[in-house]
Amino acid sequence: MSQEEKVSQEETAGDGPENPVGDLVDAFPRFGIYSALDANRPTAEEAMEIQKEKTYEISPTYNMNHLRRGIALIINNEEFHQSTGMSTRGGSSRDVDSMRTALTKLEFKVIARNNMTVGQMKRIFGDISADDHTHNDCFLCVILTHGDDGGVIYGTDGNIPLDDLIAYVLPNKCKNLAGKPKLFFVQACRGTKLDKGMEVHDALGFGPTMGAQKIPLWADMLIAYSSVPGYYSWRNCKNGSWFIQSVASVFERFGQELEIHQLMTKVNYQVAYEFESKSNDYRMNRMKQVPCVASMLTKELHFYPKTPK
Template sequence: MEEAMSQECVSNTNVPDAKPVSETDAFPFGKSKAQSGKPVATTIQTATEFFSHKYKMDYPNRGKAIIINNKTFNPKTKLNERTGTDKDATALHNRLSELGFEVDLKNNLTADKIKATLQRAAELKHEDNDCFACAILSHGEDGFIWGIDKLIPINDLMEPFKGNKCLSLAGKPKIFFIQACRGTMFDDGVDMNVSDAKGFMDVEPQFFRQKIPSEADFLIAYSVVPGYYSWRNSTNGSWFVQALSDVLKKHGQTMDLLTLMTRVNQIVANKFQSDTSHPDMNEKKQIPCITSMLTKEVYFTSK
Protein backbone atom coordinates (compact mmCIF):
# COMPACT_ATOMS: atom_id res chain seq x y z
CA MET A 1 0.00 0.00 0.00
CA GLU A 2 2.76 2.42 0.99
CA GLU A 3 4.69 1.51 -2.16
CA ALA A 4 1.65 2.25 -4.32
CA MET A 5 1.15 5.61 -2.63
CA SER A 6 4.81 6.43 -3.12
CA GLN A 7 4.61 5.63 -6.82
CA GLU A 8 1.56 7.87 -7.17
CA CYS A 9 3.33 10.75 -5.44
CA VAL A 10 6.40 10.65 -7.65
CA SER A 11 4.60 10.03 -10.96
CA ASN A 12 3.75 13.14 -13.00
CA THR A 13 0.24 12.16 -14.07
CA ASN A 14 -3.23 13.72 -14.11
CA VAL A 15 -5.74 11.87 -11.97
CA PRO A 16 -9.37 12.69 -11.06
CA ASP A 17 -10.08 13.98 -7.56
CA ALA A 18 -13.01 11.57 -7.38
CA LYS A 19 -14.06 8.46 -9.19
CA PRO A 20 -16.39 9.27 -12.13
CA VAL A 21 -19.98 8.08 -12.13
CA SER A 22 -18.83 4.99 -14.01
CA GLU A 23 -15.48 3.67 -15.19
CA THR A 24 -16.08 4.89 -18.72
CA ASP A 25 -18.48 7.78 -18.45
CA ALA A 26 -18.82 11.12 -16.66
CA PHE A 27 -21.28 13.85 -17.58
CA PRO A 28 -20.83 17.06 -15.57
CA PHE A 29 -23.65 19.16 -17.02
CA GLY A 30 -25.11 16.96 -19.73
CA LYS A 31 -25.51 13.29 -20.50
CA SER A 32 -22.56 12.66 -22.79
CA LYS A 33 -22.03 9.00 -23.58
CA ALA A 34 -18.86 7.22 -24.59
CA GLN A 35 -18.46 7.11 -28.35
CA SER A 36 -16.49 4.82 -30.58
CA GLY A 37 -13.76 6.52 -32.55
CA LYS A 38 -12.51 10.06 -32.12
CA PRO A 39 -14.80 12.84 -33.40
CA VAL A 40 -13.04 15.58 -35.35
CA ALA A 41 -14.38 19.10 -35.81
CA THR A 42 -15.35 19.87 -39.39
CA THR A 43 -14.13 23.49 -39.22
CA ILE A 44 -10.38 24.04 -39.54
CA GLN A 45 -8.71 27.01 -37.84
CA THR A 46 -5.16 28.26 -38.17
CA ALA A 47 -2.91 27.97 -35.14
CA THR A 48 -3.12 31.75 -34.68
CA GLU A 49 -6.93 31.60 -34.67
CA PHE A 50 -7.04 28.58 -32.38
CA PHE A 51 -4.72 30.06 -29.74
CA SER A 52 -6.16 33.59 -29.94
CA HIS A 53 -7.82 35.08 -26.85
CA LYS A 54 -10.80 35.97 -29.06
CA TYR A 55 -13.13 33.60 -30.89
CA LYS A 56 -12.89 33.75 -34.67
CA MET A 57 -15.93 35.80 -35.63
CA ASP A 58 -15.24 36.51 -39.30
CA TYR A 59 -16.81 33.47 -40.90
CA PRO A 60 -19.21 34.27 -43.79
CA ASN A 61 -22.26 34.13 -41.49
CA ARG A 62 -22.91 35.13 -37.88
CA GLY A 63 -24.96 31.99 -37.37
CA LYS A 64 -28.35 30.62 -36.46
CA ALA A 65 -30.41 31.93 -33.56
CA ILE A 66 -33.59 30.32 -32.26
CA ILE A 67 -36.08 32.00 -29.93
CA ILE A 68 -38.62 29.74 -28.20
CA ASN A 69 -41.43 31.84 -26.78
CA ASN A 70 -43.96 29.96 -24.65
CA LYS A 71 -46.85 32.17 -23.62
CA THR A 72 -49.92 29.96 -23.17
CA PHE A 73 -49.86 26.49 -21.65
CA ASN A 74 -52.10 23.45 -21.70
CA PRO A 75 -54.82 23.69 -19.01
CA LYS A 76 -53.66 20.48 -17.35
CA THR A 77 -50.35 22.18 -16.41
CA LYS A 78 -52.24 24.82 -14.35
CA LEU A 79 -49.63 27.37 -15.46
CA ASN A 80 -50.54 31.01 -15.94
CA GLU A 81 -50.24 32.79 -19.26
CA ARG A 82 -46.90 34.59 -19.51
CA THR A 83 -48.17 38.05 -20.40
CA GLY A 84 -45.43 40.38 -21.60
CA THR A 85 -43.33 37.59 -23.12
CA ASP A 86 -44.17 38.65 -26.69
CA LYS A 87 -42.40 41.93 -26.00
CA ASP A 88 -39.35 39.97 -24.84
CA ALA A 89 -39.43 37.81 -27.96
CA THR A 90 -39.69 40.83 -30.26
CA ALA A 91 -36.85 42.64 -28.48
CA LEU A 92 -34.55 39.62 -28.70
CA HIS A 93 -35.46 39.03 -32.34
CA ASN A 94 -34.53 42.63 -33.13
CA ARG A 95 -31.27 42.59 -31.16
CA LEU A 96 -30.05 39.25 -32.54
CA SER A 97 -30.96 40.28 -36.07
CA GLU A 98 -28.99 43.51 -35.62
CA LEU A 99 -25.98 41.42 -34.58
CA GLY A 100 -26.22 39.48 -37.84
CA PHE A 101 -27.95 36.29 -36.71
CA GLU A 102 -30.47 34.44 -38.86
CA VAL A 103 -33.30 34.33 -36.33
CA ASP A 104 -36.17 31.85 -36.11
CA LEU A 105 -38.97 32.63 -33.63
CA LYS A 106 -41.04 29.68 -32.43
CA ASN A 107 -44.17 30.22 -30.35
CA ASN A 108 -45.87 27.88 -27.87
CA LEU A 109 -43.99 24.63 -28.42
CA THR A 110 -44.50 21.36 -26.60
CA ALA A 111 -41.52 19.85 -24.81
CA ASP A 112 -41.02 17.33 -27.61
CA LYS A 113 -41.15 20.06 -30.26
CA ILE A 114 -38.61 22.16 -28.35
CA LYS A 115 -36.26 19.21 -28.24
CA ALA A 116 -36.83 18.38 -31.91
CA THR A 117 -36.31 22.01 -32.96
CA LEU A 118 -32.95 22.22 -31.24
CA GLN A 119 -31.91 18.77 -32.45
CA ARG A 120 -32.55 19.88 -36.04
CA ALA A 121 -30.60 23.08 -35.44
CA ALA A 122 -27.62 21.09 -34.17
CA GLU A 123 -27.71 18.93 -37.29
CA LEU A 124 -27.35 21.93 -39.61
CA LYS A 125 -24.01 22.66 -41.27
CA HIS A 126 -22.37 25.42 -39.21
CA GLU A 127 -18.94 25.43 -40.86
CA ASP A 128 -19.49 28.96 -42.27
CA ASN A 129 -21.05 30.30 -39.05
CA ASP A 130 -19.39 32.19 -36.19
CA CYS A 131 -21.57 30.70 -33.45
CA PHE A 132 -25.04 29.58 -32.37
CA ALA A 133 -27.55 31.31 -30.08
CA CYS A 134 -30.78 30.23 -28.45
CA ALA A 135 -33.24 32.06 -26.21
CA ILE A 136 -35.88 30.18 -24.24
CA LEU A 137 -38.72 32.16 -22.69
CA SER A 138 -41.01 30.02 -20.57
CA HIS A 139 -42.00 28.87 -17.12
CA GLY A 140 -39.36 26.77 -15.42
CA GLU A 141 -37.95 25.03 -12.41
CA ASP A 142 -34.34 24.54 -11.40
CA GLY A 143 -32.77 22.47 -14.17
CA PHE A 144 -35.98 22.32 -16.22
CA ILE A 145 -37.94 24.35 -18.76
CA TRP A 146 -41.65 23.99 -19.40
CA GLY A 147 -42.94 23.14 -22.84
CA ILE A 148 -46.58 24.06 -23.11
CA ASP A 149 -47.38 20.54 -21.93
CA LYS A 150 -44.62 19.25 -19.65
CA LEU A 151 -41.15 19.82 -18.23
CA ILE A 152 -37.96 19.12 -20.14
CA PRO A 153 -34.42 19.03 -18.67
CA ILE A 154 -32.31 21.96 -19.86
CA ASN A 155 -29.35 19.63 -20.25
CA ASP A 156 -31.28 17.62 -22.84
CA LEU A 157 -31.59 20.75 -24.98
CA MET A 158 -27.86 21.51 -24.87
CA GLU A 159 -26.67 17.96 -25.39
CA PRO A 160 -26.84 18.00 -29.23
CA PHE A 161 -24.59 21.07 -29.40
CA LYS A 162 -21.63 19.66 -27.49
CA GLY A 163 -18.35 19.63 -29.33
CA ASN A 164 -18.33 15.86 -29.79
CA LYS A 165 -21.89 15.87 -31.14
CA CYS A 166 -22.13 19.02 -33.29
CA LEU A 167 -18.76 18.90 -35.02
CA SER A 168 -19.33 22.02 -37.13
CA LEU A 169 -19.77 24.09 -33.93
CA ALA A 170 -16.81 22.57 -32.07
CA GLY A 171 -14.57 25.36 -30.82
CA LYS A 172 -17.28 27.96 -31.49
CA PRO A 173 -19.53 29.78 -29.00
CA LYS A 174 -22.88 28.19 -28.11
CA ILE A 175 -24.94 30.86 -26.33
CA PHE A 176 -28.16 30.19 -24.40
CA PHE A 177 -30.38 32.85 -22.81
CA ILE A 178 -32.97 31.35 -20.46
CA GLN A 179 -35.80 33.47 -19.07
CA ALA A 180 -37.62 31.26 -16.57
CA CYS A 181 -38.07 30.66 -12.87
CA ARG A 182 -35.64 28.30 -11.15
CA GLY A 183 -37.50 27.84 -7.87
CA THR A 184 -40.08 29.42 -5.55
CA MET A 185 -37.99 31.65 -3.30
CA PHE A 186 -38.05 35.45 -3.34
CA ASP A 187 -34.94 37.60 -3.00
CA ASP A 188 -35.61 40.16 -0.25
CA GLY A 189 -32.44 42.06 -1.08
CA VAL A 190 -30.31 43.96 1.43
CA ASP A 191 -30.10 47.68 2.15
CA MET A 192 -26.76 49.30 1.35
CA ASN A 193 -25.44 52.75 2.20
CA VAL A 194 -23.95 54.53 -0.82
CA SER A 195 -21.98 57.75 -0.31
CA ASP A 196 -22.32 60.65 -2.76
CA ALA A 197 -18.63 60.94 -3.61
CA LYS A 198 -17.41 62.31 -6.96
CA GLY A 199 2.35 33.61 -30.21
CA PHE A 200 2.29 30.05 -29.08
CA MET A 201 4.21 28.67 -32.06
CA ASP A 202 7.27 29.93 -33.98
CA VAL A 203 6.16 28.26 -37.19
CA GLU A 204 2.53 27.79 -38.04
CA PRO A 205 1.90 24.31 -39.44
CA GLN A 206 -0.51 23.67 -42.29
CA PHE A 207 -2.54 21.30 -40.13
CA PHE A 208 -2.37 19.87 -36.62
CA ARG A 209 -4.65 18.24 -34.06
CA GLN A 210 -5.54 19.86 -30.75
CA LYS A 211 -8.07 18.18 -28.48
CA ILE A 212 -10.69 20.37 -26.79
CA PRO A 213 -13.28 19.49 -24.12
CA SER A 214 -16.71 18.52 -25.46
CA GLU A 215 -18.33 20.68 -22.76
CA ALA A 216 -16.34 23.79 -23.72
CA ASP A 217 -17.50 26.97 -25.46
CA PHE A 218 -20.97 27.25 -23.90
CA LEU A 219 -22.38 30.32 -22.21
CA ILE A 220 -25.67 29.86 -20.38
CA ALA A 221 -27.26 33.07 -19.16
CA TYR A 222 -30.06 32.33 -16.70
CA SER A 223 -32.43 35.12 -15.73
CA VAL A 224 -32.08 34.22 -12.05
CA VAL A 225 -29.96 32.16 -9.66
CA PRO A 226 -31.08 28.63 -8.69
CA GLY A 227 -34.04 28.39 -6.33
CA TYR A 228 -35.65 31.75 -7.06
CA TYR A 229 -38.56 33.24 -8.95
CA SER A 230 -37.76 35.20 -12.10
CA TRP A 231 -39.73 38.43 -12.48
CA ARG A 232 -41.70 39.50 -15.55
CA ASN A 233 -43.78 42.63 -16.10
CA SER A 234 -47.08 41.92 -17.86
CA THR A 235 -46.67 45.04 -20.03
CA ASN A 236 -42.95 45.61 -20.48
CA GLY A 237 -41.63 42.06 -20.42
CA SER A 238 -39.17 40.35 -18.09
CA TRP A 239 -36.54 42.26 -16.14
CA PHE A 240 -33.77 40.08 -17.55
CA VAL A 241 -34.69 40.36 -21.22
CA GLN A 242 -35.38 44.10 -20.91
CA ALA A 243 -31.87 44.58 -19.54
CA LEU A 244 -30.33 42.21 -22.09
CA SER A 245 -32.01 44.00 -24.98
CA ASP A 246 -30.88 47.39 -23.69
CA VAL A 247 -27.25 46.30 -23.29
CA LEU A 248 -27.09 44.52 -26.66
CA LYS A 249 -28.56 47.58 -28.39
CA LYS A 250 -26.03 49.96 -26.84
CA HIS A 251 -22.89 47.82 -26.67
CA GLY A 252 -23.53 44.62 -28.62
CA GLN A 253 -20.85 45.27 -31.22
CA THR A 254 -18.19 46.79 -28.97
CA MET A 255 -18.07 44.80 -25.69
CA ASP A 256 -17.20 41.15 -25.21
CA LEU A 257 -20.07 38.89 -24.23
CA LEU A 258 -19.10 38.34 -20.58
CA THR A 259 -18.76 42.08 -20.05
CA LEU A 260 -22.15 42.54 -21.69
CA MET A 261 -23.69 40.01 -19.33
CA THR A 262 -22.06 41.66 -16.32
CA ARG A 263 -23.75 44.92 -17.38
CA VAL A 264 -27.04 43.01 -17.61
CA ASN A 265 -26.51 41.72 -14.06
CA GLN A 266 -25.91 45.25 -12.84
CA ILE A 267 -29.07 46.62 -14.46
CA VAL A 268 -31.30 43.83 -13.16
CA ALA A 269 -29.80 44.09 -9.67
CA ASN A 270 -30.01 47.87 -9.35
CA LYS A 271 -32.82 49.11 -11.60
CA PHE A 272 -35.60 46.64 -10.84
CA GLN A 273 -37.64 45.92 -7.73
CA SER A 274 -41.09 44.38 -7.46
CA ASP A 275 -43.99 46.69 -6.74
CA THR A 276 -47.15 44.75 -5.93
CA SER A 277 -50.09 44.97 -3.56
CA HIS A 278 -49.20 41.56 -2.13
CA PRO A 279 -46.91 42.15 0.89
CA ASP A 280 -45.14 38.80 0.49
CA MET A 281 -44.15 39.69 -3.09
CA ASN A 282 -43.40 43.38 -2.71
CA GLU A 283 -39.95 45.02 -2.87
CA LYS A 284 -38.24 41.84 -4.10
CA LYS A 285 -35.00 41.77 -6.07
CA GLN A 286 -33.42 39.53 -8.70
CA ILE A 287 -29.93 38.69 -9.97
CA PRO A 288 -29.21 36.74 -13.15
CA CYS A 289 -26.74 33.86 -13.16
CA ILE A 290 -24.14 33.50 -15.93
CA THR A 291 -22.54 30.10 -16.37
CA SER A 292 -19.58 30.25 -18.73
CA MET A 293 -17.54 27.49 -20.28
CA LEU A 294 -16.20 29.92 -22.85
CA THR A 295 -12.48 29.62 -23.56
CA LYS A 296 -12.12 32.94 -25.36
CA GLU A 297 -13.72 36.35 -25.59
CA VAL A 298 -16.81 36.74 -27.78
CA TYR A 299 -17.12 39.96 -29.81
CA PHE A 300 -20.04 40.45 -32.20
CA THR A 301 -18.06 42.77 -34.45
CA SER A 302 -19.93 44.03 -37.49
CA LYS A 303 -19.48 42.17 -40.75
Protein backbone atom coordinates in the same frame (compact mmCIF):
# COMPACT_ATOMS: atom_id res chain seq x y z
CA MET B 1 16.97 2.19 0.34
CA SER B 2 18.94 3.05 -2.79
CA GLN B 3 19.03 6.60 -4.14
CA GLU B 4 17.11 5.48 -7.24
CA GLU B 5 14.39 3.89 -5.10
CA LYS B 6 14.23 7.01 -2.92
CA VAL B 7 13.75 9.32 -5.95
CA SER B 8 11.11 7.02 -7.39
CA GLN B 9 9.19 6.97 -4.12
CA GLU B 10 9.36 10.75 -3.68
CA GLU B 11 8.15 11.44 -7.21
CA THR B 12 5.17 9.10 -7.01
CA ALA B 13 4.20 9.14 -3.33
CA GLY B 14 0.44 9.26 -2.86
CA ASP B 15 -0.27 9.12 -6.57
CA GLY B 16 0.45 5.50 -7.49
CA PRO B 17 3.59 4.08 -9.08
CA GLU B 18 2.57 4.71 -12.70
CA ASN B 19 1.63 8.38 -12.55
CA PRO B 20 3.70 10.89 -14.57
CA VAL B 21 5.33 14.12 -13.51
CA GLY B 22 3.13 17.08 -14.47
CA ASP B 23 -0.63 16.53 -14.34
CA LEU B 24 -1.16 13.77 -11.77
CA VAL B 25 -3.98 11.29 -11.19
CA ASP B 26 -6.89 13.59 -12.05
CA ALA B 27 -5.85 14.29 -15.66
CA PHE B 28 -3.28 12.58 -17.83
CA PRO B 29 -1.09 15.07 -19.72
CA ARG B 30 -1.48 15.36 -23.46
CA PHE B 31 2.12 14.26 -24.07
CA GLY B 32 1.22 10.72 -22.96
CA ILE B 33 1.62 8.34 -20.02
CA TYR B 34 5.10 7.61 -18.67
CA SER B 35 6.23 5.20 -15.99
CA ALA B 36 8.05 6.56 -12.96
CA LEU B 37 11.45 5.38 -14.19
CA ASP B 38 10.98 6.13 -17.92
CA ALA B 39 14.10 7.96 -19.10
CA ASN B 40 12.05 9.74 -21.80
CA ARG B 41 9.58 11.14 -19.31
CA PRO B 42 9.52 14.99 -19.24
CA THR B 43 10.69 16.67 -16.09
CA ALA B 44 8.23 18.91 -14.23
CA GLU B 45 9.83 21.97 -15.86
CA GLU B 46 9.62 20.43 -19.34
CA ALA B 47 6.01 19.48 -18.77
CA MET B 48 5.16 23.08 -17.89
CA GLU B 49 6.93 24.35 -21.01
CA ILE B 50 5.03 21.92 -23.23
CA GLN B 51 1.78 23.08 -21.68
CA LYS B 52 2.75 26.75 -22.18
CA GLU B 53 3.66 26.20 -25.82
CA LYS B 54 0.33 24.59 -26.57
CA THR B 55 -1.52 27.36 -24.75
CA TYR B 56 0.29 30.09 -26.64
CA GLU B 57 -0.64 28.52 -29.96
CA ILE B 58 -4.32 29.11 -29.28
CA SER B 59 -5.87 32.43 -30.28
CA PRO B 60 -7.16 34.38 -27.24
CA THR B 61 -10.36 35.35 -29.08
CA TYR B 62 -13.01 33.39 -30.94
CA ASN B 63 -12.95 33.57 -34.71
CA MET B 64 -15.98 35.71 -35.54
CA ASN B 65 -14.99 36.27 -39.17
CA HIS B 66 -16.92 33.42 -40.75
CA LEU B 67 -19.30 34.15 -43.61
CA ARG B 68 -22.30 34.31 -41.26
CA ARG B 69 -22.81 35.24 -37.60
CA GLY B 70 -25.04 32.22 -37.06
CA ILE B 71 -28.52 31.21 -35.98
CA ALA B 72 -30.32 32.81 -33.04
CA LEU B 73 -33.21 30.59 -31.99
CA ILE B 74 -35.93 32.15 -29.82
CA ILE B 75 -38.41 29.77 -28.17
CA ASN B 76 -41.30 31.67 -26.63
CA ASN B 77 -43.79 29.61 -24.63
CA GLU B 78 -46.69 31.73 -23.40
CA GLU B 79 -49.68 29.36 -23.28
CA PHE B 80 -49.61 26.05 -21.40
CA HIS B 81 -51.86 23.02 -21.17
CA GLN B 82 -53.90 23.05 -17.98
CA SER B 83 -52.39 19.72 -16.96
CA THR B 84 -49.06 21.48 -16.37
CA GLY B 85 -50.55 23.86 -13.82
CA MET B 86 -48.64 26.70 -15.49
CA SER B 87 -50.19 30.13 -16.08
CA THR B 88 -50.11 32.28 -19.22
CA ARG B 89 -46.90 34.29 -19.52
CA GLY B 90 -48.22 37.72 -20.45
CA GLY B 91 -45.65 40.18 -21.81
CA SER B 92 -43.35 37.53 -23.25
CA SER B 93 -44.02 38.61 -26.83
CA ARG B 94 -42.44 41.94 -25.90
CA ASP B 95 -39.27 40.03 -25.02
CA VAL B 96 -39.31 38.34 -28.43
CA ASP B 97 -39.56 41.66 -30.23
CA SER B 98 -36.78 43.24 -28.17
CA MET B 99 -34.39 40.31 -28.64
CA ARG B 100 -35.16 40.07 -32.36
CA THR B 101 -34.20 43.71 -32.78
CA ALA B 102 -30.98 43.41 -30.75
CA LEU B 103 -29.83 40.13 -32.34
CA THR B 104 -30.62 41.29 -35.87
CA LYS B 105 -28.38 44.31 -35.24
CA LEU B 106 -25.63 41.87 -34.23
CA GLU B 107 -26.16 40.14 -37.60
CA PHE B 108 -27.75 36.90 -36.39
CA LYS B 109 -30.32 35.02 -38.44
CA VAL B 110 -33.22 35.06 -35.99
CA ILE B 111 -35.68 32.16 -35.90
CA ALA B 112 -38.61 32.61 -33.49
CA ARG B 113 -41.04 29.86 -32.51
CA ASN B 114 -44.05 30.19 -30.21
CA ASN B 115 -45.76 27.76 -27.85
CA MET B 116 -43.76 24.60 -28.46
CA THR B 117 -44.41 21.24 -26.83
CA VAL B 118 -41.51 19.30 -25.33
CA GLY B 119 -41.46 17.11 -28.43
CA GLN B 120 -41.38 20.13 -30.73
CA MET B 121 -38.49 21.66 -28.79
CA LYS B 122 -36.54 18.42 -29.11
CA ARG B 123 -37.21 18.30 -32.84
CA ILE B 124 -36.10 21.86 -33.52
CA PHE B 125 -32.90 21.28 -31.54
CA GLY B 126 -32.41 18.10 -33.53
CA ASP B 127 -32.73 20.16 -36.71
CA ILE B 128 -30.23 22.71 -35.38
CA SER B 129 -27.84 19.90 -34.52
CA ALA B 130 -28.11 18.47 -38.06
CA ASP B 131 -27.57 21.87 -39.74
CA ASP B 132 -24.25 22.79 -41.32
CA HIS B 133 -22.69 25.51 -39.13
CA THR B 134 -19.33 25.44 -40.91
CA HIS B 135 -19.60 29.04 -42.09
CA ASN B 136 -21.23 30.34 -38.88
CA ASP B 137 -19.46 32.12 -36.04
CA CYS B 138 -21.59 30.70 -33.25
CA PHE B 139 -25.03 29.56 -32.09
CA LEU B 140 -27.35 31.50 -29.78
CA CYS B 141 -30.61 30.48 -28.14
CA VAL B 142 -33.15 32.43 -26.09
CA ILE B 143 -35.71 30.40 -24.12
CA LEU B 144 -38.73 32.18 -22.65
CA THR B 145 -40.90 29.90 -20.54
CA HIS B 146 -41.75 28.67 -17.06
CA GLY B 147 -39.17 26.73 -15.06
CA ASP B 148 -38.60 25.12 -11.71
CA ASP B 149 -36.00 23.65 -9.37
CA GLY B 150 -33.63 21.07 -10.75
CA GLY B 151 -32.90 22.83 -14.03
CA VAL B 152 -36.18 21.99 -15.75
CA ILE B 153 -38.00 24.22 -18.21
CA TYR B 154 -41.50 23.88 -19.62
CA GLY B 155 -42.88 23.12 -23.02
CA THR B 156 -46.58 23.76 -23.43
CA ASP B 157 -47.39 20.19 -22.38
CA GLY B 158 -44.78 19.35 -19.75
CA ASN B 159 -41.21 19.90 -18.62
CA ILE B 160 -37.74 18.81 -19.71
CA PRO B 161 -34.25 19.31 -18.23
CA LEU B 162 -32.55 22.23 -19.96
CA ASP B 163 -29.40 20.10 -20.25
CA ASP B 164 -31.29 17.67 -22.51
CA LEU B 165 -31.76 20.45 -25.08
CA ILE B 166 -28.25 21.82 -24.71
CA ALA B 167 -26.89 18.33 -25.38
CA TYR B 168 -28.02 18.62 -29.01
CA VAL B 169 -25.39 21.28 -29.76
CA LEU B 170 -22.46 19.74 -27.87
CA PRO B 171 -19.51 18.72 -30.08
CA ASN B 172 -20.33 15.00 -29.93
CA LYS B 173 -23.74 15.72 -31.48
CA CYS B 174 -22.95 18.78 -33.61
CA LYS B 175 -19.36 18.55 -34.79
CA ASN B 176 -19.28 21.76 -36.82
CA LEU B 177 -20.13 23.80 -33.72
CA ALA B 178 -17.11 22.34 -31.92
CA GLY B 179 -14.82 25.11 -30.69
CA LYS B 180 -17.45 27.76 -31.46
CA PRO B 181 -19.42 29.76 -28.88
CA LYS B 182 -22.82 28.37 -27.91
CA LEU B 183 -24.84 30.93 -25.96
CA PHE B 184 -28.07 30.32 -24.03
CA PHE B 185 -30.26 32.98 -22.41
CA VAL B 186 -32.96 31.47 -20.24
CA GLN B 187 -35.89 33.47 -18.88
CA ALA B 188 -37.58 31.05 -16.48
CA CYS B 189 -38.10 30.62 -12.76
CA ARG B 190 -35.61 28.35 -11.02
CA GLY B 191 -37.65 27.85 -7.85
CA THR B 192 -40.06 29.72 -5.59
CA LYS B 193 -37.77 31.69 -3.29
CA LEU B 194 -38.09 35.47 -3.17
CA ASP B 195 -35.15 37.86 -2.98
CA LYS B 196 -36.04 40.68 -0.58
CA GLY B 197 -32.75 42.45 -1.16
CA MET B 198 -31.12 44.81 1.33
CA GLU B 199 -29.92 48.39 1.44
CA VAL B 200 -26.24 48.84 0.57
CA HIS B 201 -23.91 51.77 0.19
CA ASP B 202 -21.29 51.32 -2.51
CA ALA B 203 -18.03 52.93 -1.38
CA LEU B 204 -17.04 53.54 -4.99
CA GLY B 205 -20.34 55.05 -5.99
CA PHE B 206 -22.97 53.75 -8.37
CA GLY B 207 -21.99 55.04 -11.11
CA PRO B 208 -3.52 31.11 -35.88
CA THR B 209 -4.27 28.15 -37.60
CA MET B 210 -4.40 25.12 -35.31
CA GLY B 211 -4.01 21.39 -35.59
CA ALA B 212 -6.43 18.97 -33.95
CA GLN B 213 -7.36 19.94 -30.39
CA LYS B 214 -9.20 17.84 -27.84
CA ILE B 215 -11.71 19.91 -25.91
CA PRO B 216 -14.24 19.19 -23.15
CA LEU B 217 -17.81 18.72 -24.43
CA TRP B 218 -19.10 21.63 -22.37
CA ALA B 219 -16.32 24.03 -23.35
CA ASP B 220 -17.23 27.16 -25.33
CA MET B 221 -20.65 27.40 -23.68
CA LEU B 222 -22.29 30.32 -21.89
CA ILE B 223 -25.61 29.87 -20.11
CA ALA B 224 -27.16 33.03 -18.74
CA TYR B 225 -30.06 32.38 -16.38
CA SER B 226 -32.51 35.10 -15.40
CA SER B 227 -32.13 34.27 -11.70
CA VAL B 228 -29.96 32.29 -9.31
CA PRO B 229 -30.93 28.67 -8.45
CA GLY B 230 -34.05 28.35 -6.34
CA TYR B 231 -35.47 31.81 -7.03
CA TYR B 232 -38.35 33.41 -8.87
CA SER B 233 -37.73 35.24 -12.12
CA TRP B 234 -39.74 38.42 -12.64
CA ARG B 235 -41.70 39.49 -15.71
CA ASN B 236 -43.94 42.50 -16.30
CA CYS B 237 -47.18 41.61 -18.08
CA LYS B 238 -46.88 44.62 -20.39
CA ASN B 239 -43.19 45.42 -20.66
CA GLY B 240 -41.63 41.96 -20.64
CA SER B 241 -39.16 40.32 -18.26
CA TRP B 242 -36.50 42.23 -16.34
CA PHE B 243 -33.74 39.95 -17.57
CA ILE B 244 -34.53 39.74 -21.28
CA GLN B 245 -35.32 43.44 -21.56
CA SER B 246 -31.94 44.16 -19.95
CA VAL B 247 -30.11 41.73 -22.27
CA ALA B 248 -31.78 43.30 -25.30
CA SER B 249 -31.04 46.89 -24.29
CA VAL B 250 -27.39 46.19 -23.33
CA PHE B 251 -26.74 44.14 -26.48
CA GLU B 252 -28.36 46.72 -28.73
CA ARG B 253 -26.38 49.57 -27.21
CA PHE B 254 -23.00 47.95 -26.50
CA GLY B 255 -23.09 44.64 -28.35
CA GLN B 256 -20.67 45.65 -31.10
CA GLU B 257 -18.19 47.24 -28.68
CA LEU B 258 -17.81 45.16 -25.51
CA GLU B 259 -16.72 41.58 -24.83
CA ILE B 260 -19.52 39.16 -23.84
CA HIS B 261 -18.58 39.02 -20.14
CA GLN B 262 -18.57 42.83 -19.98
CA LEU B 263 -21.99 42.82 -21.60
CA MET B 264 -23.34 40.33 -19.07
CA THR B 265 -21.90 42.31 -16.16
CA LYS B 266 -23.88 45.31 -17.40
CA VAL B 267 -26.97 43.10 -17.64
CA ASN B 268 -26.46 41.88 -14.06
CA TYR B 269 -26.08 45.46 -12.85
CA GLN B 270 -29.19 46.67 -14.68
CA VAL B 271 -31.40 43.87 -13.36
CA ALA B 272 -30.02 44.14 -9.82
CA TYR B 273 -30.18 47.90 -9.42
CA GLU B 274 -32.84 49.19 -11.78
CA PHE B 275 -35.72 46.79 -11.09
CA GLU B 276 -37.93 46.11 -8.08
CA SER B 277 -41.28 44.34 -8.03
CA LYS B 278 -44.50 46.25 -7.54
CA SER B 279 -47.43 44.12 -6.43
CA ASN B 280 -50.70 44.50 -4.52
CA ASP B 281 -49.70 41.34 -2.67
CA TYR B 282 -47.34 42.51 0.08
CA ARG B 283 -45.58 39.15 0.01
CA MET B 284 -44.50 39.79 -3.58
CA ASN B 285 -43.90 43.53 -3.32
CA ARG B 286 -40.48 45.23 -3.48
CA MET B 287 -38.60 42.06 -4.42
CA LYS B 288 -35.27 41.96 -6.25
CA GLN B 289 -33.52 39.70 -8.74
CA VAL B 290 -30.05 39.10 -10.13
CA PRO B 291 -29.15 36.94 -13.15
CA CYS B 292 -26.72 34.05 -12.92
CA VAL B 293 -24.17 33.57 -15.71
CA ALA B 294 -22.37 30.25 -16.07
CA SER B 295 -19.51 30.72 -18.52
CA MET B 296 -17.49 27.86 -19.94
CA LEU B 297 -16.13 30.06 -22.70
CA THR B 298 -12.42 29.57 -23.26
CA LYS B 299 -11.68 32.75 -25.20
CA GLU B 300 -12.86 36.32 -25.49
CA LEU B 301 -16.02 36.81 -27.55
CA HIS B 302 -16.79 39.99 -29.49
CA PHE B 303 -19.62 40.77 -31.90
CA TYR B 304 -17.69 43.30 -33.97
CA PRO B 305 -19.50 44.37 -37.17
CA LYS B 306 -18.79 42.07 -40.08
CA THR B 307 -17.01 43.43 -43.13
CA PRO B 308 -18.80 42.77 -46.46
CA LYS B 309 -17.41 39.77 -48.35
